[in-house]
Amino acid sequence: MTTFIKHTRANGLATARKINPPVTDGLVGVFIFGGTLAQSVRNLATGVTDASVIGSPAIGESYLDLTGNSTAYIQTAIAHSEDLTWISACRPLTDTTAALISNYWSNSQSYGGQTIGGNLILSENTVADGLVSAQFTQAFDAAGTSTAAQANTGAPGFAIGADYIISGRVDQIDRTRSVTNITTGASGTNKPALNPADLGGPIRIGSAYNSQFAGQARHYAAILYDRKISDEQLTLMNDWLAIILDARGISV
Numbered sequence: 001m002t003t004f005i006k007h008t009r010a011n012g013l014a015t016a017r018k019i020n021p022p023v024t025d026g027l028v029g030v031f032i033f034g035g036t037l038a039q040s041v042r043n044l045a046t047g048v049t050d051a052s053v054i055g056s057p058a059i060g061e062s063y064l065d066l067t068g069n070s071t072a073y074i075q076t077a078i079a080h081s082e083d084l085t086w087i088s089a090c091r092p093l094t095d096t097t098a099a100l101i102s103n104y105w106s107n108s109q110s111y112g113g114q115t116i117g118g119n120l121i122l123s124e125n126t127v128a129d130g131l132v133s134a135q136f137t138q139a140f141d142a143a144g145t146s147t148a149a150q151a152n153t154g155a156p157g158f159a160i161g162a163d164y165i166i167s168g169r170v171d172q173i174d175r176t177r178s179v180t181n182i183t184t185g186a187s188g189t190n191k192p193a194l195n196p197a198d199l200g201g202p203i204r205i206g207s208a209y210n211s212q213f214a215g216q217a218r219h220y221a222a223i224l225y226d227r228k229i230s231d232e233q234l235t236l237m238n239d240w241l242a243i244i245l246d247a248r249g250i251s252v
Contacts, residue, residue: 019044021223022236026085029078029224031205032244034062041074049077057206062220062248063091066206068099069214073207078224080109082172082197084138085225086120087237088205089245089252091218092132092160097124098215100166101222104208106201108146114209115139115146117200120168120179121213123152131157134186136168136179140195149192151179158184163220163245163252165238171228172197182238183252220250 019030030044031051037059041051055072058065066073080103088100101120108115116139123135137150151168158164164183170176175194180187201209205222221241229237242252 016044017042018046020046021240023229023233026225026227026229027223028226029076029203029222031074031222033064033219033221034060034248040064043076051076051205062250063218064206065093065216065218067214067216068207069211070207070209073099074205076203076205078203079226080118080199080201080203081226082199083170083227084118085167085169085227085229085234086118086136087165087167087223087241088120089163089165089220089222089241089250090122091163091220092122092215093218094215095124095128095130095132095160096215097132097213098122098217099204099207099213100217100219101168101203101205101224102208102213103200103203104212105210108141109199110141110196111144113144113146115198115200116148117198118203119208119213120166122215122217124215125155125157129157130160132160133157134166134179134181136170136177138170138177139198140192141198142195146198147192147195149177149190151177151188151190153179153181153186153188158186163250165241165252167234169228169234180234182234220245220248
């Protein structure tokens with residue numbers, strides 16, 4: 001059963017422990033940010049572990065402002081998987097590359113080193129033009145070398161200071177990496193040669209594992225699956241999330 005939460009902008013999720021979005025198969029993470037840090041780190045998906053906050057992110061009734069460079073972010077217990085879907089409701093705050101969902105430079109599960117891992121980011125592209133693009137990467141292991149395979153929504157990009165829902169998806173058998181700014185309709189794909197995925201450590205929201213992606217973004221929500229959901233299911237999730245955000249005063 002699909003549950004739609006009706007509440008005021010004052011934060012009706014304060015007492016919620018679990019919610020059921022329209023697509024639950026493979027769901028490993030649902031985070032609706034804002035109110036308090038304790039509320040923000042609750043993983044509202046069923047049967048999964050809550051996250052923890054690192055640093056001191058700015059917090060509003062409906063958002064967290066997270067900063068890369070391991071400064072202010074959310075550390076989840078969610079495992080990096082070969083197949084996945086990551087969805088972020090966000091607002092780019094700086095014209096610099098910022099992590100939405102990432103485990104860049106965590107320890108590789110395949111060899112003794114760090115992996116490029118999985119990354120859904122806001123990419124700077126052209127310096128100081130007030131625009132960013134969405135980029136999704138799922139690295140592959142080329143004989144012990146972590147190699148990026150990334151999809152980008154491309155130039156000219158979209159404006160900082162506005163709100164968007166952005167997704168990254170991959171299916172290991174098909175190999176296609178896809179990224180979509182669902183709000184603007186911009187998208188991109190990348191299909192690398194057949195290599196095993198180079199998986200890393202538990203997923204972070206708002207930062208990589210090093211100083212990469214040091215920009216800042218406002219995070220409203222993050223939803224994670226350990227499979228690639230279909231285009232139709234992505235539309236369902238976008239519509240559901242837009243209703244939740246609208247009730248909190250956020251239009252995407």
